[in-house]
Amino acid sequence: MEVSRKQSKGKLIASGIIPFAFLVLLIAYIFGPGSDVLDLGVPLPEITMEKVDFVDSEIQVTVRNTGPIPVEVVMADINDRIQPAAIEPDRFLERYETALVRIPFEWNVAEPYRIGLTIEDGTRFEKEIEAAAPALEPSLELVGFFALIGTYVGIIPVMIGLLWLPFIKRISKQKYHFFLALTAGLLFFLAIDSIEEALDVSEENLAGSFNGVLLVATVIVLSFLGLYYSGEKLIKRAASSRLSKPVAIALMISIGIGLHNFGEGLAIGAAVGLGSIAFSTFLIVGFALHNTTEGIAIAAPMSRGKGLVGKAMIGKLAALGLIAGSPAIFGAWVGGFVYSPFTSVIFLAIGAGAIFQVIVVILRWIREEGDKNFSSGAVASGFAAGMLVMYLTSILV
Amino acid sequence: MIASISVILAMSALYITFPESISAQQEDNVIHTHTGGIITTTGEIIDPVYTATTDPEYTEATIEFDPMEYLREFDYGEVSTLPDGTTLREFTIIAEDDQIMEVSPGIFFNVWTFNGQVPGPTIRATEGDIVRINFINNGSKPHTMHFHGIHPAEMDGVFEIVGQGGKFTYEFEAGPVGVHPYHCHVMPLEEHIVRGLYGVYIVDPKEGRPAADEMVMVLNGFDTDFDTENNSYAANSIPFYYQNNPIQINTDELIRIYVLNMVEFDPINNLHLHGNLYYYYPTGTSLVPSFYTDMITLSQTERGIMEFQYEFPGKYLFHAHKVEFSEKGWVGIFQVNDNSQQDEKSAEKVEYGS
Numbered sequence: 119m120e121v122s123r124k125q126s127k128g129k130l131i132a133s134g135i136i137p138f139a140f141l142v143l144l145i146a147y148i149f150g151p152g153s154d155v156l157d158l159g160v161p162l163p164e165i166t167m168e169k170v171d172f173v174d175s176e177i178q179v180t181v182r183n184t185g186p187i188p189v190e191v192v193m194a195d196i197n198d199r200i201q202p203a204a205i206e207p208d209r210f211l212e213r214y215e216t217a218l219v220r221i222p223f224e225w226n227v228a229e230p231y232r233i234g235l236t237i238e239d240g241t242r243f244e245k246e247i248e249a250a251a252p253a254l255e256p257s258l259e260l261v262g263f264f265a266l267i268g269t270y271v272g273i274i275p276v277m278i279g280l281l282w283l284p285f286i287k288r289i290s291k292q293k294y295h296f297f298l299a300l301t302a303g304l305l306f307f308l309a310i311d312s313i314e315e316a317l318d319v320s321e322e323n324l325a326g327s328f329n330g331v332l333l334v335a336t337v338i339v340l341s342f343l344g345l346y347y348s349g350e351k352l353i354k355r356a357a358s359s360r361l362s363k364p365v366a367i368a369l370m371i372s373i374g375i376g377l378h379n380f381g382e383g384l385a386i387g388a389a390v391g392l393g394s395i396a397f398s399t400f401l402i403v404g405f406a407l408h409n410t411t412e413g414i415a416i417a418a419p420m421s422r423g424k425g426l427v428g429k430a431m432i433g434k435l436a437a438l439g440l441i442a443g444s445p446a447i448f449g450a451w452v453g454g455f456v457y458s459p460f461t462s463v464i465f466l467a468i469g470a471g472a473i474f475q476v477i478v479v480i481l482r483w484i485r486e487e488g489d490k491n492f493s494s495g496a497v498a499s500g501f502a503a504g505m506l507v508m509y510l511t512s513i514l515v
Numbered sequence: 516m517i518a519s520i521s522v523i524l525a526m527s528a529l530y531i532t533f534p535e536s537i538s539a540q541q542e543d544n545v546i547h548t549h550t551g552g553i554i555t556t557t558g559e560i561i562d563p564v565y566t567a568t569t570d571p572e573y574t575e576a577t578i579e580f581d582p583m584e585y586l587r588e589f590d591y592g593e594v595s596t597l598p599d600g601t602t603l604r605e606f607t608i609i610a611e612d613d614q615i616m617e618v619s620p621g622i623f624f625n626v627w628t629f630n631g632q633v634p635g636p637t638i639r640a641t642e643g644d645i646v647r648i649n650f651i652n653n654g655s656k657p658h659t660m661h662f663h664g665i666h667p668a669e670m671d672g673v674f675e676i677v678g679q680g681g682k683f684t685y686e687f688e689a690g691p692v693g694v695h696p697y698h699c700h701v702m703p704l705e706e707h708i709v710r711g712l713y714g715v716y717i718v719d720p721k722e723g724r725p726a727a728d729e730m731v732m733v734l735n736g737f738d739t740d741f742d743t744e745n746n747s748y749a750a751n752s753i754p755f756y757y758q759n760n761p762i763q764i765n766t767d768e769l770i771r772i773y774v775l776n777m778v779e780f781d782p783i784n785n786l787h788l789h790g791n792l793y794y795y796y797p798t799g800t801s802l803v804p805s806f807y808t809d810m811i812t813l814s815q816t817e818r819g820i821m822e823f824q825y826e827f828p829g830k831y832l833f834h835a836h837k838v839e840f841s842e843k844g845w846v847g848i849f850q851v852n853d854n855s856q857q858d859e860k861s862a863e864k865v866e867y868g869s
Binding site: 176190191192193194195198199200201202203204205206207208209217218219220222236238239240241242 | 560
């Protein structure tokens with residue numbers, strides 16, 4: 119009896135390993151050294167200019183080898199005119215390796231530039247910069263400036279939105295459902311907005327080898343699942359702790375919105391960093407209006423919190439507002455000082471996944487509260503109104 | 516003894532204390548920018564000076580091309596006299612299309628070649644000579660040689676396509692006097708030309724031209740990424756070559772340049788000379804110059820002879836005044852040396868044409 123169980127366990131392990139071993143053999147056969155089974159076609163080199171900085175009398179380009187084969191960067195040009203340049207640490211780039219190309223050039227503020235790099239086989243790669251602007255030097259003043267912008271865009275509007283809480287508290291169940299659905303609509307819009315932004319950034323700045331669309335999809339799903347799992351735990355625990363279910367939901371909404379606002383901060387910081395000042399002014403005004411509605415999203419579930427009165431309520435609201443709003447400050451710092459398209463895409467996709475998770479939680483709550491009914495006029499009109507309000511305020515951005 | 520030991524000790528102590536700063540100083544490279552600025556880098560400079568070499572340790576190139584050698588190199592052929600007293604000049608030209616040339620520092624490009632170089636060899640004869648070209652196509656594609664000039668239709672290198680491994684003998688009387696292009700004339704023509712199948716064919720007048728320091732400049736470019744735009748331009752293939760390696764000439768010595776424009780894709784090219792003007796003989800067909808100028812514009816295969824001499828020693832630029840081309844390599848320098856001090860040297864160095 120004992121022996122046969124051991125035997126069957128051994129068989130089980132073997133049956134798990136054998137297919138895997140065959141897979142390893144197959145891959146070794148196809149890709150292993152000396153194999154010429156798949157020696158078809160010509161691998162094409164590819165480099166991606168991920169970042170261009172305009173510094174004093176110099177243009178600095180961060181370049182990454184994003185192709186399947188090693189390359190040598192041998193020539194630099196500005197506007198298709200060859201320039202002597204330096205490359206640090208050296209011109210040989212293995213797969214995914216980066217280098218800094220320094221091109222001495224007396225550039226002019228606000229003028230467009232095309233940066234070209236040529237590799238050893240004569241292929242030229244180009245990156246267009248719409249308007250040159252001095253690279254931001256991290257200074258205390260600038261750190262403070264970005265913090266201020268982040269506060270304007272993130273914290274204050276969310277706080278203002280939260281002021282609707284007393285109003286929402288007093289309304290009827292029907293109207294309350296309307297506001298919950300409105301929140302779901304707002305968030306749905308934000309999620310799509312984040313995805314669009316993530317895809318834009320990956321399209322413009324990430325090499326094809328990163329599989330931009332799939333990267334975004336994967337990160338959204340991972341973020342959704344991660345937060346869904348931990349959110350369930352949070353709600354379960356809320357039942358037995360002093361944290362009530364509405365607060366737990368509001369907290370999740372705040373986290374989701376916070377991740378989203380981080381993305382907004384990135385956009386503003388990057389826009390200031392890229393010198394599009396007028397554009398970033400619009401961004402700031404637009405996001406501020408837009409984010410007021412996020413306050414409503416947090417306020418809506420909170421309004422049904424039992425036993426939340428007075429100072430405790432105000433303290434919780436302030437904390438939630440900070441969770442939702444302050445990431446805009448961090449986003450602005452990151453976007454302005456250490457912008458990297460890859461991390462931006464990741465953050466935007468995490469934000470989108472977080473928002474989808476919040477939407478699921480809200481919808482489920484409406485369903486539980488609203489007698490298992492989604493199709494009431496309040497819910498439908500609320501969701502529609504949420505999308506519409508967001509769309510209209512987004513035109514300002 | 517004690518002093519030297521203490522110096523060594525002091526140095527090594529210094530090195531142990533500040534190893535980074537010392538090695539960093541050793542590694543720093545300096546870039547001289549086009550605007551005269553200087554920046555230092557711990558990395559590599561990617562505007563290196565072109566070095567003609569086929570040493571596999573340093574290069575992927577399979578052919579060697581030295582623009583300075585090409586500049587003053589004329590191929591007069593294997594000379595013999597026909598029974599009627601006419602001079603026969605025989606040339607062997609081999610076409611290939613699998614060679615790799617360093618067309619700009621660090622850029623290795625598959626060029627199509629006559630006798631393993633771009634431009635092909637400068638073929639030179641005197642008016643009335645019989646020119647016989649034993650053409651061999653060692654390429655993988657069909658090629659021909661089409662000479663500009665006067666010759667029978669079947670010697671025109673257009674309809675008599677020479678296939679892979681094929682041979683053809685072009686024979687015609689040299690004429691008219693002047694400077695002419697030769698190039699492959701197989702379709703797609705633009706590709707066969709721009710890949711490098713072209714060269715200069717000079718016909719000297721019977722009476723000769725005045726003695727001069729003679730040079731050939733083929734204005735050309737390479738489209739290394741196949742987007743029907745040139746990635747680099749030059750006189751004699753290598754961008755910035757004569758800027759980094761100025762052409763040495765002497766004061767009060769007649770300079771004669773045979774100029775041929777072979778640039779494709781761009782409708783015009785030109786040549787501007789600094790600190791001087793030149794006499795210009797369009798196509799070189801007349802012994803009397805048509806212009807005295809410092810700027811001539813040339814269309815595809817347009818060519819001519821430029822003659823000038825410098826009075827003052829020093830550095831003089833010459834370049835395309837279609838400045839885009841000069842910023843992409845078509846720029847050079849004449850280093851004019853004072854003739855009075857080095858008469859003997861220059862007499863040895865300069866080989867006069869014909």
